Amino acid sequence: MVPTMVDVNKPSSGTLNREAFSKVKATGATIEFQSVRKAYGSVTALHDFSLTIHPGEFLTILGSSGSGKTTALNALAGFSGADSGDILIDGKSVIDEPPERRNLGMVFQNYSLFPHMTVFDNIAFPLRMRRAPRREINERVERVLEIVRLGALAKRMPRDLSGGQQQRVAFARAIVFEPPVLLMDEPLGALDLKLREALQFEIKEIQHQLGCTVVYVTHDQREALAMSSRIVVLRDGRIEQVGTPSEMYDAPKSRFVADFIGQTNLLAADLSTAGSVSISELGAVYRDADSQARQGAWYASVRPEKLQRRPAEGADIAVGVTVQEAVFLGDVIEYSARTAHGALIHFREQRRDRDRIPERGETISLVLRPSDVVLVPDLAKTGR
Numbered sequence: 001m002v003p004t005m006v007d008v009n010k011p012s013s014g015t016l017n018r019e020a021f022s023k024v025k026a027t028g029a030t031i032e033f034q035s036v037r038k039a040y041g042s043v044t045a046l047h048d049f050s051l052t053i054h055p056g057e058f059l060t061i062l063g064s065s066g067s068g069k070t071t072a073l074n075a076l077a078g079f080s081g082a083d084s085g086d087i088l089i090d091g092k093s094v095i096d097e098p099p100e101r102r103n104l105g106m107v108f109q110n111y112s113l114f115p116h117m118t119v120f121d122n123i124a125f126p127l128r129m130r131r132a133p134r135r136e137i138n139e140r141v142e143r144v145l146e147i148v149r150l151g152a153l154a155k156r157m158p159r160d161l162s163g164g165q166q167q168r169v170a171f172a173r174a175i176v177f178e179p180p181v182l183l184m185d186e187p188l189g190a191l192d193l194k195l196r197e198a199l200q201f202e203i204k205e206i207q208h209q210l211g212c213t214v215v216y217v218t219h220d221q222r223e224a225l226a227m228s229s230r231i232v233v234l235r236d237g238r239i240e241q242v243g244t245p246s247e248m249y250d251a252p253k254s255r256f257v258a259d260f261i262g263q264t265n266l267l268a269a270d271l272s273t274a275g276s277v278s279i280s281e282l283g284a285v286y287r288d289a290d291s292q293a294r295q296g297a298w299y300a301s302v303r304p305e306k307l308q309r310r311p312a313e314g315a316d317i318a319v320g321v322t323v324q325e326a327v328f329l330g331d332v333i334e335y336s337a338r339t340a341h342g343a344l345i346h347f348r349e350q351r352r353d354r355d356r357i358p359e360r361g362e363t364i365s366l367v368l369r370p371s372d373v374v375l376v377p378d379l380a381k382t383g384r
């Protein structure tokens, strides 16, 4: 059947059918990783990984290539064992259960649809594996097809679908048996930016409506910020920090997290004088009573939007800079500039009507609140 009412090729027409959700519900499970360790020969991919994920949470494992994200997800899915430690789902150890007995929905980057099966049969597959009665299969598949608005394509083969449509079929197949946990490993990695953004919204909506617990893997920090209730940053197989997106952005606990999540200016900070912080590259010294308890190598993390052109007030730090580059992005202008002390810094401002954009070589004065400076240790240098 050729679709006439809905143009399923356009991302915008993939908007979910909200009414269809009322008939599909999954109660999210609690997941506990307890000191999970996994090595491949001499490479320890996961060190002592402990984490509790709450029911209905959207938990993202974020890290660069090789940090251990897929290893953690595969241990939960049951695709690769753990060398030690335990994994509990709703309080029950699943470490010795094969993948099919863990009752998890899964979506991967390469869609992994069965090429010789229609869209309908692909989605029906998990139900057939569970020996669901034919009537129930038909009802459930139709319901999830309604949710992802692909009903018109039920009889197509995967090769006749666009990438975005294939990924919607993969979602439909993952949620059709109403799993308490949905695992996703870079599910949007193969799609272009616009489609990624549309599907990010859809995945969030599906998760919110269904109530299942999601464990999501990505190396894209923007995607992690946009989608997650909490983010775990992995680095070389260890948890660097766990927190909500705003905690990770506003209060990074290490130089690595400050740098990895969002953009920032990282400047060496000298805390050797009790009660004060000196950032020589900004020519700044300010009082900070907490600074004396800190040892080792510290950095000041200054987000680009915290450096502002406005009159200084009270304890504001004044920073004179020479503009190097101004990049016009429509609503926002991003600048790179050199401080009088030689550091290249970045700042960003919202553009108001008719604002004149400072030119290259122009000297301007910026201000910064001491409370907007986040001091972060270099864990690699101070030891963990």
Ligand SMILES: Nc1ncnc2c1ncn2[C@@H]1O[C@H](COP(=O)(O)OP(=O)(O)OP(=O)(O)O)[C@@H](O)[C@H]1O
Pocket: 040, 041, 043, 044, 045, 063, 064, 065, 066, 067, 068, 069, 070, 071, 072, 219
């Ligand atoms: N089957 C394997 N054999 C040997 N080493 C492996 C194997 N699988 C993973 N590793 C190693 O374990 C470490 C973690 O790999 P993992 O795939 O978990 O990382 P990742 O964060 O998912 O990376 P990516 O984003 O590139 O997929 C890497 O150093 C990787 O080379």
